[in-house]
Amino acid sequence: MDVEAVLQKILPRIRPTDEERAFVEDLMRELKAIAEETIESLGLDVKPYFVGSLAKDTYLAGDHDVDLFLAFPLDTPLGELRERGLELGKTIAERLDSHEIAYAEHPYVRASYRGVKVDLVPCYDVESWRDVKTAVDRSILHNRWVFENLRGRNDEVRLLKRFLKGINAYGSEIYIRGFSGYLAEILVIRYGSFLGVLENADFMLRQKIIDPGNWLKREHETAMKTARREAEADRPLIVIDPVDPRRNVAANLGWERYGVFYFRAAQFLEGPSEGFFFPRGQKSGSYLAELRRKGTHLVTLVFQAPDLVDDILLPQLERSARGFERALSREGFKVLGWNVGRKSGRAFIMLEVDRRERGRVTIKPGPEFFTERGLDFYRKNDRVWIIGKRLFAEKVVREGIVEVIPELLEKNQVAMGKSVRENIRDAGITLDYVPKELENEAYLFLSREKWNLKG
Numbered sequence: 387m388d389v390e391a392v393l394q395k396i397l398p399r400i401r402p403t404d405e406e407r408a409f410v411e412d413l414m415r416e417l418k419a420i421a422e423e424t425i426e427s428l429g430l431d432v433k434p435y436f437v438g439s440l441a442k443d444t445y446l447a448g449d450h451d452v453d454l455f456l457a458f459p460l461d462t463p464l465g466e467l468r469e470r471g472l473e474l475g476k477t478i479a480e481r482l483d484s485h486e487i488a489y490a491e492h493p494y495v496r497a498s499y500r501g502v503k504v505d506l507v508p509c510y511d512v513e514s515w516r517d518v519k520t521a522v523d524r525s526i527l528h529n530r531w532v533f534e535n536l537r538g539r540n541d542e543v544r545l546l547k548r549f550l551k552g553i554n555a556y557g558s559e560i561y562i563r564g565f566s567g568y569l570a571e572i573l574v575i576r577y578g579s580f581l582g583v584l585e586n587a588d589f590m591l592r593q594k595i596i597d598p599g600n601w602l603k604r605e606h607e608t609a610m611k612t613a614r615r616e617a618e619a620d621r622p623l624i625v626i627d628p629v630d631p632r633r634n635v636a637a638n639l640g641w642e643r644y645g646v647f648y649f650r651a652a653q654f655l656e657g658p659s660e661g662f663f664f665p666r667g668q669k670s671g672s673y674l675a676e677l678r679r680k681g682t683h684l685v686t687l688v689f690q691a692p693d694l695v696d697d698i699l700l701p702q703l704e705r706s707a708r709g710f711e712r713a714l715s716r717e718g719f720k721v722l723g724w725n726v727g728r729k730s731g732r733a734f735i736m737l738e739v740d741r742r743e744r745g746r747v748t749i750k751p752g753p754e755f756f757t758e759r760g761l762d763f764y765r766k767n768d769r770v771w772i773i774g775k776r777l778f779a780e781k782v783v784r785e786g787i788v789e790v791i792p793e794l795l796e797k798n799q800v801a802m803g804k805s806v807r808e809n810i811r812d813a814g815i816t817l818d819y820v821p822k823e824l825e826n827e828a829y830l831f832l833s834r835e836k837w838n839l840k841g
Contacts, residue, residue, distance in 0.1 A: 389581065389658040396663050397541060400548045402447045410440060410450060413500055417454055424478045425456075432474065433457045433511055437525040439567050442532050444543040446551075452504040455525060457511035464519065468492045471508020478506055488695075492520065515630035527629035528568055531599075535575045535628075545580035545663075546570045552663040553650040555643040561700035563640030565647070572598055572625060572635060584651040590623060591648065599628030608632060642837075649839045669835050673828035677818060682722060683742045684828060685787055686820050689813035691733035692805055699728060702803025706810060707735050709801035713794050718744045719787055725831040729823055733806065735813075736824075736831055742817060743786040752777035788817050 402410070414436055421434040438453035439445040456474055458467050472487070475495030479485030482504065485497035495506040509522045518524055536543070550556035550565050558566035573583045573590075576598050590596065594617070601609035609631040616624045616634045622644040623636040654662050677684060691699065703726035711721040720740040727734055752763040754775045764770055767779035794800050795811055802810055820828045830836040 387658065389655070392658040392660060393545060393580070395660060396545065396548065399664070400446050400544045401541060402445065406447060410445075413450070413502060414440070414452070417452060417499065417504065420481050421454060421456070421478055424474065424481070428474060428477065430470065430474060431459055435526050435529070437529045439547075441529055442536070442571070443540050444532070444536075444547070444567065444571055446544055446547060450502045452499075452502055453525070454504060454506050455522070456506060456508045457526065458508060460510055460512070460517055460519075462510070467508055467510070475506035475508065479504075515627075515632070518630060524627070524630055524633070531629050532568075532571050532575070535598075536571065539574055539579065542574045542578075542580045543571050546574055546583055548663045549580070549584075549650075549654070550647065552661075552665050553646055555647045555650075558638040559697055560638065561696055561704075562643070563638055564643040565639060566635070569625060569635050569639070572596075572628065581655075584655055587648050587651040591644070594624055596623065596625045599626060599631070601626050601628075601631035605631045646837075646839060668826075668830060669833075670826050671829045671833060671835075673820065673825060673832050674818070676829060676832035680832070682832075683739050683787070684818055684820070684832065685737040685739055685791070686816045686824070686828070687735045687737075687791075687810060687813035688732055688816070688821065688824070689734075689806075689809045691728050691731055692809055694805060696728070698805065699733065700726065702806045703727070703733060703735060704803075706800070706802040706806055707737070710735065710737055710791075710794075713800045714739065714787070714790070716799075717790055717794070718746075719790070723831070723834075725827070725836070727827065729827065733809065734824060734827075735810070736820075736828060738832060739787060741787075743784050744790075746783045746785055748781045748783055750779045750781040752779060786817070788815050791815055 418434055418436070425432045425434070433456075435441075435455045435457055436453065437455050438451070440450065440452055456471055458471065462470075472493045472495065476485065476487075479495045479497040482497045482499040485495050487493055488496040488505075492508065494508065497504045497506060507522055509526070510517065510519050512518055512523045512526060515524070515527070547556060547567060547570050550570065555564045556562075556570075557564045558569070574580065576596060577583045577586050595602075595613050597609065602613075609626055612626055612632055612634060613624055616637065619637075621634060621636060622639055622641050625635040627633040627635050650662060673684065694702070707724040707726050711724060714721055714737070722738040722740060724738070725736040750767070752767075752770075753759040755764070755772055755777050756775070760777055763777050763779070767781075769780045771778055792815070
């Protein structure tokens with residue numbers, strides 16, 4: 387099947403239907419009315435703005451998360467914005483179905499209405515990048531820029547987003563380090579289409595700096611400062627935010643996720659198929675068979691997961707896994723790979739190691755050589771020598787990794803994430819065995835199917 391035929395089969399699956407659009411528009415009208423009535427009742431000078439993919443009409447069918455920003459005047463003190471913004475968000479949310487307080491740079495309200503997630507976020511009513519005071523303020527400017535520049539290529543963005551989701555490279559969260567929705571929109575605007583982005587996967591990497599806002603001419607010094615800083619941080623891409631020359635839109639994009647995109651883009655152009663957008667379920671198999679095939683061993687630590695969102699928990703688990711890797715390396719065990727995650731309320735760290743035990747040589751002092759016991763000591767040991775009148779021998783002690791890890795933890799010799807440190811100390815440690823709910827996770831990790839570029 388040629389590429390255009392594939393895209394024509396994908397589009398009806400990812401483009402919102404007329405009924406869906408009507409639902410979204412009705413939902414947004416209701417939310418705006420509720421917000422405006424609440425603002426007026428509290429006597430606040432605040433403007434509600436819808437931002438994000440729903441507002442820009444780049445959302446995928448079935449993906450209806452709403453971002454409603456509550457913009458305060460620029461002269462509002464930050465402390466007041468946080469306090470009154472949270473109060474306003476909670477008052478609006480009380481008229482919705484349910485809500486909870488969430489935390490980013492400052493507290494905001496995460497609510498639910500008509501089955502849709504609604505984030506109510508306080509911000510400043512900015513007109514340019516020079517007005518920006520908090521990280522969320524730019525979202526209003528992002529919306530305006532995309533509106534002005536997308537020019538009807540909304541479906542091209544949808545194709546790119548669905549492709550990135552299909553290859554597991556979508557999401558700028560710190561534990562994913564993939565492409566954000568805004569970055570996808572910028573790339574479509576810059577390269578003209580979904581296929582244009584894929585065709586430039588190699589060029590983007592080599593060009594390094596993408597400057598859709600032409601900041602290198604308009605604000606050269608500021609833009610160059612951004613470019614130098616991000617180059618030193620070794621980012622795969624530097625995309626100077628078209629609304630703010632101080633920011634790299636691709637700052638959270640990791641090399642691994644770009645690498646997945648790089649290869650998958652080439653594969654799709656060579657052999658297009660629907661599977662890139664809607665892949666089949668992950669492969670399954672026996673983790674024990676993988677251990678036998680490779681001759682390696684699997685150490686698993688399972689412990690109670692602290693009450694943290696994935697944005698915070700997973701980086702802490704990753705830091706801890708790297709700490710175990712370094713500590714075990716010092717102890718003579720080679721860690722060939724690690725995997726972390728959360729499942730059914732418990733967190734886990736998996737370590738693939740080259741051996742289950744190590745030999746440690748100790749020096750064993752013996753009796754005087756001319757005694758009856760001296761002759762017995764001489765017969766029982768292979769490597770024996772005399773110092774003065776006494777005999778000495780080497781003794782090889784076999785130490786298992788399951789015994790070594792608790793010793794390392796007890797001596798504080800493993801660098802771990804501070805929010806999971808105490809939980810890890812109470813972890814259950816298993817060798818070449820995992821609980822039933824982790825069997826497939828262990829297989830995907832050991833077989834590398836979890837990250838396989840050729841899958």
